[in-house]
Amino acid sequence: MLLTLVKRIIAHHLRRIFLTLFGIFIVLMSIVFYLTSHYHSHDALEDEASKAMLQHIEETAKNIDMQLQGKLTLLETLANRSIIRGKFGEKDASMEERLDALKQERQRLEKLGFKRFGILTPDGMAFFTSGGQLYLGDKEHFKKALEGKSTVSNVLISQYENEPIYAFTTPIREVNTQTIIGVLFGASEALELSKMIASITYAKSGHAFIIDAKGTIIAHKDFSKVIHQHNLLHSQNPELSHIAYRMIEAKSGRGVFNEDNKQWNIAYTPIATTQWSLALVVPHEEIHARFNNFRDSLFIAFTLVVLITFIIAYILADILTRYQEKLEREKREKDADLLATKNKYETTLYALPDLLFELGLDGTYYECHSPYENLLAAPPHKLIGQKVSDALPPLAAT
Secondary structure (H helix, E strand, O other): OHHHHHHHHHHHOHHHHHHHHHHHHHHHHHHHHHHHHHHHHHHHHHHHHHHHHHHHHHHHHHHHHHHHHHHHHHHHHHHOOOOOOOEEOOEEOOHHHHHHHHHHOHHHHHHOOOOEEEEEOOOOEEEEOOOOEEEOOOOHHHHHHHOOOOEEOOOEEOOOOOOEEEEEEEEEEOOOOOOEEEEEEEEEEHHHHHHHHHOOEEOOOEEEEEEOOOOEEEEEOOOHHHHOOOEHHHOOOHHHHHHHHHHHOOOOEEEEEEEOOEEEEEEEEEOOOOOOEEEEEEEHHHHHHHHHHHHHHHHHHHHHHHHHHHHHHHHHHHHHHHHHHHHHHHHHHHHHHHHHHHHHHHHHHHHOOOOEEEEOOOOEEEEEEOOOHHHOOOOHHHHOOOEHHHHOOHHHHO
16 A cells, blocks of 8 residues: 555656756766866866966067077178278278278168167277277177177176167177187167067966076066066075076976965076076966866856756656656556446346356356355355365265
């Protein structure tokens, strides 16, 4: 009885039970899948974002290097002219004639960003096309050029105009002997380099900067850091100092540091022509924002999947319920037909005055009928299941 009641309750609430169980299963699977995807995608996206930063800064460093190489190439081309190398026709060219030849190239030099230019002699005296002269023989970039190497200097304060500049130097060789007889140089404003760096952006507020071989910032969107010669190696932030040491070792890499109550991601790479290192820094929250966007999209996708699944489950449950109701209705109709048939035959049977028995081949009573039970050897319920030989005397049973 209890089992029948339970079956009826289950049958009656099949749709609700199916939806509930299926819904719980889908929600649990979705939560597990969502949390797993959330965990793995977080690490994967951060790693990809960090790699993208490094790739971006490496491409930028190549572009900057090409621009610096272009300036050096122009100086090397000019330094190879006979008049710059000390020959004006068949005679030796004076310093004045050599500087006049440079003045004729002024427009081309200024277009590439050179603010001033001139020639340095082996004794360290620098002669400018503007007419002045100054001893600069103690500067490292001039020493390297006198040794035969074209060089880009670090940003320094000009002794000529007392403003931050960076210089390009290339050796000048005597026409016949190839002996180094001086240095051709051009100077560009450091502000120009910082403007170039300020144009490098990433995400919402990511920015770039350049440090030299000593860890000093030589280009930054905040030009005051250049003017005050802010040095990262001397930073009170040990994380940033450690990264700066790797930068001056001309290494490429990625890292994280904390500053101004923020966590920053950094990617850095050397600039080939120089001893500089270019870095790109981006607030971690902005990189994380890209992950948040992905997470939100993932959440929306999971929500849609769950909703669609529930709709499908509802439709399936409705189909199953309708089919079950149809089967139950058909069963009730058949049961009613059988009951009506049974009642009909029982009415006919009870109208007969004769005794009727349904016997097996072995004489077992399977059914019996009599309008008067006193005519029977025993009540019908006792006869059914017995054999004739057991119910009647031997003589009657035969």
